[in-house]
Amino acid sequence: METRVLRYFLTVAQEENITKAAELLHTSQSNLSRQLADLEDSLGKKLFERGSRKITLTEEGMFLRKRAQEIIELTDRTENDMKSFNQSISGTVHIGGVETCLMKLIGKSMLSLSKLHPQIRYDFFSGSIVELTEMLNKGLLDFALLVAPVDMQKYNYLKLPTTDTFGVLMRKDCPLADQTSIKPEDVKDYPVWVAHQQLGANVLSSWLGRDMESLNIISTFNLITTPAMMIDSGMGMAFTFNHLVNTEGTNLCFRPLEPKIEAELYLVWKKYDMFAKAGEVFLQQIQKDFSGMEQDASNISEQQE
Known part of the structure; x- marks a missing residue:
């Protein structure tokens, strides 16, 4: 499969119309139709359902769209990285x-690095551990920030010199908000939001003393922003990390x-893995900054002793 043909395929899948796609691709309708037909023949699969007004993807077409986007x-990443070799540090x-x-x-390290190499750019993806490790394994990410426990056999890693705290995000008028902390028995009957990765992990289930599915789960989520708005309207509470949602001056609060x-x-x-120059200097900056933070923490500990 040629990348040119895959770009044709993705444009048609997006526009759902041969005429519009041909205009965007600066080619003729007949050429575009022929390229798509040849692609279907080479794969031995029907990729499109051709209607009178629009074209939609078959199940095989939806599978190819995901893979084509990754390819x-x-x-594009490989081409850009190759261009950056033997040039000023960019990418x-x-x-x-x-x-x-x-x-x-991570942001502080990125800021420090930008002062030294302003031509370096970043592409950031927020997601679950499953999504991140899948993208990392496929080469779509250079680095991923993951929460333990993580199987490190396939990876090199740096441990962040601090930890994050789990707790519950709720409205301030929730009866549990009067408590300074939340115990397993407190959440038995409350409607809760649970992140997808929390369902498959053992951390919260160990704290709970039973399976997470035993909770009154009203919804799962990927990122906390939208659930926070739902909780603000009175719809349950969510397990999450501290400080992800700014509760100052709002109806919300966090309890560990x-x-x-x-x-x-x-x-x-x-x-x-072999990084392009931008990835290499980013890692060097991170290693330098993390080492400094670990040293600061060690000095504070010694002073307290």
Whole structure:
């Protein structure tokens, strides 16, 4: 499959119309139709349902669209990285991460690096651990910030020199908001929002003392922004990290769990992976900054002793 034909395919899938797609691609309708027909013949699969007004994807077409997007993205990245060799340090660093306020640590390193190499750009993706590791394994991400536990066998990693705290986001008029912390028995009957990755992890279920599915789960979520608005309107409460939602001057509040759960976070990348120059200097900056933070923490500990 040629990348040119895959770009044709993706444009038609997006526009759902041969005429519009041909105009965007600056080619003729007949040429575009022929290219798509040849693609279907080469794969031995029907990719489109051709209606009188629009074209829609078959199940096989939807599968190819996902793979084609990944192929094109990786191809474009490779071309851009190759152009950056033997030039001034530039290019794009592709980073993914779970939602955590500790992303500020990464942001500080990015800011420091931008002063030295202003031509470096970043492409950031927020998602679940499953999404991030899948993209990392496929080469669509250079780095990912993940919450423990993580199987590190395929990765190199740096442990962040601090932890994040799990708790519950709720309205201030919720009866549980009067407590300084939330115990497992407190959430037995409350409607809750649970992140997708929390359902498959053992951290919260161990704290709860039973399966997460035993809770009154009203919805699962990927990112906390929208659930926070729903909770503000009175729709349940959510398990999340501290400081992800600004509760100052709002109807919301955060209460930590008891016993306390602190999550360790890691910046990971594939073993034996070779970075473009931008990714290489980014990692060097991160290693330098993290080492400095660990030293500061060690000095504070010694002073307290």
